[in-house]
Amino acid sequence: MVERRPALTLLAHLTLIIGVLIVAFPVYLTFVASTQTAEQIAQSRPLSLIPGDHMLETWKLALFGGETSAGSKIPPALPMLKISLISALVISIGKIAISLLSAFAIVYFRFPLKQFFFWAIFVTLMLPVEVRIGPTYQVVADLGLLNSYAGLTVPLIASATATFLFRQFFMTVPDELVEAARMDGAAPMRFFKDVLLPLSKTSIAALFVIQFIYGWNQYLWPLLVTTEETMYPVVMGIKRLVGGESYTEWNVVMATALLAMIPPALIVVLMQKWFVKGLVDTEK
Amino acid sequence: MASISLRNVVKRYGHGPKANQVIHGVNAEIKDGEFIVIVGPSGCGKSTLLRMVAGLEEVSDGEIAIGTRVVNNVEPADRDIAMVFQNYALYPHMSVFENMAYGLKIKKVPLDEIKARVDKAAKILELGHLLDRTPRQLSGGQRQRVAMGRAIVRNPQVFLFDEPLSNLDAKLRAQTRLEIQKLHTELGVTSLFVTHDQVEAMTLAQRMIVMNGGHMEQIGTPEEVYQRPATTFVAGFIGSPPMNLLKGEAKGASFTVGGVTLQLPAPAPRDGELIMGLRPEHLDHWNAASGWAFKVEMIEMLGAERLVYGRLGSEQFTLRIDGTLVPPKVGDTLMLEVGAKQLHWFDAQTKKRVE
Numbered sequence: 001m002v003e004r005r006p007a008l009t010l011l012a013h014l015t016l017i018i019g020v021l022i023v024a025f026p027v028y029l030t031f032v033a034s035t036q037t038a039e040q041i042a043q044s045r046p047l048s049l050i051p052g053d054h055m056l057e058t059w060k061l062a063l064f065g066g067e068t069s070a071g072s073k074i075p076p077a078l079p080m081l082k083i084s085l086i087s088a089l090v091i092s093i094g095k096i097a098i099s100l101l102s103a104f105a106i107v108y109f110r111f112p113l114k115q116f117f118f119w120a121i122f123v124t125l126m127l128p129v130e131v132r133i134g135p136t137y138q139v140v141a142d143l144g145l146l147n148s149y150a151g152l153t154v155p156l157i158a159s160a161t162a163t164f165l166f167r168q169f170f171m172t173v174p175d176e177l178v179e180a181a182r183m184d185g186a187a188p189m190r191f192f193k194d195v196l197l198p199l200s201k202t203s204i205a206a207l208f209v210i211q212f213i214y215g216w217n218q219y220l221w222p223l224l225v226t227t228e229e230t231m232y233p234v235v236m237g238i239k240r241l242v243g244g245e246s247y248t249e250w251n252v253v254m255a256t257a258l259l260a261m262i263p264p265a266l267i268v269v270l271m272q273k274w275f276v277k278g279l280v281d282t283e284k
Numbered sequence: 285m286a287s288i289s290l291r292n293v294v295k296r297y298g299h300g301p302k303a304n305q306v307i308h309g310v311n312a313e314i315k316d317g318e319f320i321v322i323v324g325p326s327g328c329g330k331s332t333l334l335r336m337v338a339g340l341e342e343v344s345d346g347e348i349a350i351g352t353r354v355v356n357n358v359e360p361a362d363r364d365i366a367m368v369f370q371n372y373a374l375y376p377h378m379s380v381f382e383n384m385a386y387g388l389k390i391k392k393v394p395l396d397e398i399k400a401r402v403d404k405a406a407k408i409l410e411l412g413h414l415l416d417r418t419p420r421q422l423s424g425g426q427r428q429r430v431a432m433g434r435a436i437v438r439n440p441q442v443f444l445f446d447e448p449l450s451n452l453d454a455k456l457r458a459q460t461r462l463e464i465q466k467l468h469t470e471l472g473v474t475s476l477f478v479t480h481d482q483v484e485a486m487t488l489a490q491r492m493i494v495m496n497g498g499h500m501e502q503i504g505t506p507e508e509v510y511q512r513p514a515t516t517f518v519a520g521f522i523g524s525p526p527m528n529l530l531k532g533e534a535k536g537a538s539f540t541v542g543g544v545t546l547q548l549p550a551p552a553p554r555d556g557e558l559i560m561g562l563r564p565e566h567l568d569h570w571n572a573a574s575g576w577a578f579k580v581e582m583i584e585m586l587g588a589e590r591l592v593y594g595r596l597g598s599e600q601f602t603l604r605i606d607g608t609l610v611p612p613k614v615g616d617t618l619m620l621e622v623g624a625k626q627l628h629w630f631d632a633q634t635k636k637r638v639e
Binding site: 174176177179180181182183184185186190194195198199201 | 338339340359360361362365366367369370371372373374375376377378386387390391434
């Protein structure tokens with residue numbers, strides 16, 4: 001906005017504030033619920049908007065597990081968080097590594113059937129996990145990868161989107177840079193490591209954020225490939241706390257939900273600068 | 285340091301009858317330590333030729349030798365050459381020092397020697413205080429010097445320059461031109477310099493190669509190329525404004541062109557259809573009592589001189605005259621007096637020089 005009219009500024013701020021409230025209110029409500037006891041939540045209608053004083057015990061229960069006052073057993077969230085973290089990291093780093101290499105091959109090398117492979121990668125855009133879930137499950141099961149990190153992550157690693165992002169980026173790198181590296185005697189992988197990787201830093205960061213959240217939020221796939229509670233990621237853990245045969249401890253559910261939100265939120269906040277740069281930066 | 289031999293060098297893209305040939309058999313012997321400028325209009329193949337010497341383009345036919353070694357199948361990095369690119373091609377994420385050191389680092393040169401070589405090059409190019417900056421913190425001229433520094437530290441046998449001055453503004457270009465010349469005198473490395481700018485070509489070259497449409501039209505010193513152009517293309521390309529070229533019928537000491545018959549100071553080299561060339565600046569007198577009748581149509585004042593455009597008979601003709609003299613007026617008819625030595629003759633069909 002180039003115009004400087006107070007009314008317009010006010011309007012813009014108002015719109016943004018309303019937006020923030022709409023997004024933030026449920027999160028706040030979750031927080032409030034996690035500071036009360038299950039009974040308080042069950043009895044107060046509507047839910048009180050003032051935080052209660054049971055935050056520490058609820059969060060401890062959610063994190064480390066144990067028995068509630070009502071007698072139901074709560075599984076600890078900590079190991080589930082660990083599984084989620086490892087899976088999300090493997091998925092995002094794996095995606096970036098494979099996409100970087102395949103984009104490198106497609107942009108910088110001449111090989112037979114190059115166009116075919118390019119389109120083959122392109123076509124996988126139309127086949128996300130949800131579409132090929134039956135056959136993929138069969139393959140993973142036959143390989144004996146159920147209830148393993150490999151089973152949780154490998155089928156989610158291949159990514160046409162990331163390959164395209166890097167392909168587009170590599171194509172904007174001037175040819176002279178490649179030629180200069182050749183004159184300097186850099187072999188292809190050396191050029192990749194010394195020139196392309198540092199130049200793609202911001203794109204890698206942006207992609208890492210997106211893919212980490214993608215990996216963290218996986219629900220459907222872990223639901224299929226994990227049958228043992230020890231391999232449940234936290235997103236499934238929340239679902240397990242809700243319903244079931246016993247009485248739902250909503251305060252614990254809310255605390256676990258918040259716990260599950262913290263790592264991706266941290267990643268976004270910490271990498272925000274890089275993330276934005278990676279998406280808008282065109283400077284070479 | 286090394287000589288370069290181009291032996292019947294051909295470049296074509298594609299194969300078979302559909303192949304697009306862009307370099308048609310170039311032959312040249314470049315002596316050790318020589319500064320050669322390859323000049324020509326856009327698309328004449330001058331950059332392709334340079335890139336073939338660099339090893340960035342394959343040689344379709346013929347041979348390129350650096351020193352005594354044929355390098356057709358040698359990797360660019362192993363040819364013992366260094367290249368300065370038009371847009372400098374500096375690694376944007378590396379500091380000036382790292383940019384200059386990268387090639388040496390790959391060659392596994394010991395670190396203290398790398399430092400010594402970079403420092404030496406930085407001193408020559410006055411880059412000492414910039415070594416820690418990244419390219420984006422530098423001005424165009426500084427980037428250009430870093431690109432040259434990167435070439436110098438490798439101690440190559442041959443320098444290749446691909447239009448390195450075309451991204452600089454006019455003043456900086458003139459200054460850098462002098463620096464390159466100075467550098468060549470100091471280091472004495474065989475250099476190939478590609479440009480489309482004839483001023484750069486004339487000032488830098490010890491010998492120049494004029495190219496057109498993938499053919500080498502002439503190789504020679506700037507004096508030779510200016511004074512004895514081998515073809516009408518060279519005559520028109522070198523010199524500003526270009527040489528007047530008039531196609532007509534020669535018979536003894538008279539030349540019929542554009543409906544008028546001009547009396548020549550000496551007989552033409554042969555009778556028949558010929559192209560006569562005369563540089564705008566090479567008239568003995570432009571306001572003589574008798575001679576070729578020239579009708580003035582337009583005058584441009586350039587400061588030191590004036591360009592007078594007009595016609596000899598029906599043919600376009602240009603004169604360049606001293607700017608301090610009283611100029612002719614538009615519509616005047618001038619009598620031009622020409623010396624025999626000023627006239628160039630070319631075959632009307634082959635466009636080649638006729639003596």
